[in-house]
Amino acid sequence: MDEVRIIEIKKSIFEDNDRDADNLRKELKERGVFLLNLMSSPGSGKTTTLISAISLLKGKLGIAVMEADIDSDVDARKIKEETGIETIQLHTGGMCHLDAEMTRQGLENLTLQETDLAILENVGNLVCPAEFDTGSCCNVMILSVPEGHDKPLKYPLMFSICDVVLVNKIDVAPYFDFNYEECVRNIHLRNPKAKVMPICAKTGEGVQAFTDWLLTEVKNWKNKN
Amino acid sequence: MDEVRIIEIKKSIFEDNDRDADNLRKELKERGVFLLNLMSSPGSGKTTTLISAISLLKGKLGIAVMEADIDSDVDARKIKEETGIETIQLHTGGMCHLDAEMTRQGLENLTLQETDLAILENVGNLVCPAEFDTGSCCNVMILSVPEGHDKPLKYPLMFSICDVVLVNKIDVAPYFDFNYEECVRNIHLRNPKAKVMPICAKTGEGVQAFTDWLLTEVKNWKNKN
Numbered sequence: 001m002d003e004v005r006i007i008e009i010k011k012s013i014f015e016d017n018d019r020d021a022d023n024l025r026k027e028l029k030e031r032g033v034f035l036l037n038l039m040s041s042p043g044s045g046k047t048t049t050l051i052s053a054i055s056l057l058k059g060k061l062g063i064a065v066m067e068a069d070i071d072s073d074v075d076a077r078k079i080k081e082e083t084g085i086e087t088i089q090l091h092t093g094g095m096c097h098l099d100a101e102m103t104r105q106g107l108e109n110l111t112l113q114e115t116d117l118a119i120l121e122n123v124g125n126l127v128c129p130a131e132f133d134t135g136s137c138c139n140v141m142i143l144s145v146p147e148g149h150d151k152p153l154k155y156p157l158m159f160s161i162c163d164v165v166l167v168n169k170i171d172v173a174p175y176f177d178f179n180y181e182e183c184v185r186n187i188h189l190r191n192p193k194a195k196v197m198p199i200c201a202k203t204g205e206g207v208q209a210f211t212d213w214l215l216t217e218v219k220n221w222k223n224k225n
Numbered sequence: 226m227d228e229v230r231i232i233e234i235k236k237s238i239f240e241d242n243d244r245d246a247d248n249l250r251k252e253l254k255e256r257g258v259f260l261l262n263l264m265s266s267p268g269s270g271k272t273t274t275l276i277s278a279i280s281l282l283k284g285k286l287g288i289a290v291m292e293a294d295i296d297s298d299v300d301a302r303k304i305k306e307e308t309g310i311e312t313i314q315l316h317t318g319g320m321c322h323l324d325a326e327m328t329r330q331g332l333e334n335l336t337l338q339e340t341d342l343a344i345l346e347n348v349g350n351l352v353c354p355a356e357f358d359t360g361s362c363c364n365v366m367i368l369s370v371p372e373g374h375d376k377p378l379k380y381p382l383m384f385s386i387c388d389v390v391l392v393n394k395i396d397v398a399p400y401f402d403f404n405y406e407e408c409v410r411n412i413h414l415r416n417p418k419a420k421v422m423p424i425c426a427k428t429g430e431g432v433q434a435f436t437d438w439l440l441t442e443v444k445n446w447k448n449k450n
Contacts, residue, residue: 042266042351042380043372070352072378094382096321096352124379126267127295127321127350146371146394147268153297154349155267157319169371175397 017132021100024135028107028118034218035103035118037136039158041151042124044144045168047075048201050119054083055204056211061218062114066090066106067121068098075121086110097128100135117218126151130158137221140210144169145176149183152190159190164197166210171200242357246325249360253332253343259443260328260343262361264383266376267349269369270393272300273426275344279308280429281436286443287339291315291331292346293323300346311335322353325360342443351376355383362446365435369394370401374408377415384415389422391435396425 028035040046047067054063064086067076076089090106092098098106103120110118120136122129141162143151146169152159159165165187167180184196195213199206253260265271272292279288289311292301301314315331317323323331328345335343345361347354366387368376371394377384384390390412392405409421420438424431 041268041349041372042376043369069379071381072375074375074378094352094356096350123352124266125321125350125352127319127348128353131319144268144371146369146397147266150297150299151267153299154294156296172371172397172400175400 017099017101020104021133021135024100024104024107025137028135028137031112032222033107033112033115033118034221035107035120035134035136036214037120037122037129037134037139038142039122039126039129039139039162040124040142040144041126041147044124044142044147045201046121046124046142047078049142049166049168049199049207050079050121051082052201052204052207053211053214054079054085056208057117057215058083058085060215061116063117063119064110064112064115065119065121066103066110068092068106068123070094070123086115092123095123096125097123097132098134099132103134103136116222117214126155126158130155130161138163138217140164140166142166142168143183143187145173145178148177149179149186152183152186156190159187159194162191162194164195164210164213167196167198168201170198170205171203242324242326245329246358246360249325249329249332250362253360253362256337257447258332258337258340258343259446260332260345260359260361261439262345262347262354262359262364263367264347264351264354264364264387265349265367265369266351266372269349269367269372270426271346271349271367272303274367274391274393274424274432275346276304276307277426277429277432278436278439279304279310281433282342282440283308283310285440286341288342288344289335289337289340290344290346291328291335293317293331293348295319295348311340317348321348321350322357323347323359324357328359328361341447342439351380351383355380355386363388363442365389365391367391367393368408368412370398370403373402374404374411377408377411381415384412384419387416387419389420389435389438392421392423393426395423395430396428
């Protein structure tokens with residue numbers, strides 16, 4: 001195979017969000033609210049996955065959802081309609097991600113009195129959300145089958161910061177050139193500790209493995225000083 | 226249906242890229258190089274679409290490709306291997322988009338002597354690339370069927386700045402809740418002038434309508450003072 005030339009283009013990125021995120025994490029710990037940050041490309045199935053997961057978690061945990069989008073409120077309406085839980089829509093004013101301060105603005109608009117688990121559905125984007133700690137207790141991402149098993153190679157940071165990668169739309173795998181084993185290998189290249197779980201959010205297949213994991217995480221976190 | 230609360234989160238975005246982009250456009254006009262900026266979510270099929278389009282355009286136009294990614298060179302290798310044309314990989318150093326100055330750095334690494342059409346495959350991202358004029362003569366985006374027909378509602382800017390929206394993976398539409406007519410309606414809500422073309426990059430279905438349009442665009446642009 002021919003060699004191709006690689007040109008490194010650099011641009012600096014500013015930071016001072018990490019302290020804000022740590023402070024938010026401490027405050028949430030005091031209030032007993034576990035914050036989950038859910039990320040993916042546009043159209044990977046974040047909302048459908050949440051609806052499926054919430055139906056399994058309802059009654060076991062108090063849950064509230066923040067839907068972040070640049071525009072529209074279709075997702076928040078869908079979640080509220082299908083699950084009945086407290087849901088708000090965050091509009092980011094064009095911003096491509098949420099940082100800790102923006103997440104805090106969202107949390108301030110939730111009741112949180114009986115909430116054990118607050119879920120942030122981040123802006124659909126595999127790049128920028130990975131660069132900003134939201135103050136979450138865990139990061140979960142969805143990679144959907146149609147996107148391809150090579151994505152961990154192209155978007156390394158996102159895969160390296162996630163505790164769990166849900167491989168969604170596993171039902172349509174036969175119609176795509178998608179190799180699950182290679183996908184898992186690529187994810188573990190970036191993040192050997194990442195838990196990888198195949199799911200079909202539409203049918204609910206595999207979602208319980210994820211909610212079981214999440215229940216244990218929340219429980220362990222609550223018991224930790 | 227229940228109302229959901231919407232909280233507007235604001236953050237300013239800096240700009241002075243527009244002048245750079247205009248200057249680059251002028252220089253490219255003098256050199257007779259038409260720059261196309263191709264954008265989409267991760268995994269929508271940018272590279273496969275390019276390979277399919279280039280196979281129809283080869284011999285009619287001198288073409289060069291710049292593949293922008295945060296990491297890896299799988300796409301640039303694939304394009305070079307399958308089309309034989311001049312291809313370079315741009316690594317963005319973590320950046321989520323290319324602006325005019327970064328595009329210029331890429332162009333400086335191409336020969337461009339017999340190039341009529343330079344193609345920039347932007348970073349897979351529906352948000353940030355839309356905010357930065359690259360200096361291109363036209364913007365083309367791909368929305369793939371598995372992403373869903375609601376994307377123009379959630380990512381308004383991207384759809385509003387594109388001359389053409391290619392609706393890719395049209396072959397798998399029967400396996401998804403995808404409504405093509407609603408998709409076109411949503412796109413035209415954002416951008417009444419956008420040309421929308423259904424394609425299947427893998428089989429080549431519909432790609433010639435796009436390359437015919439592009440050939441005419443390049444020809445008209447060359448003839449314009």
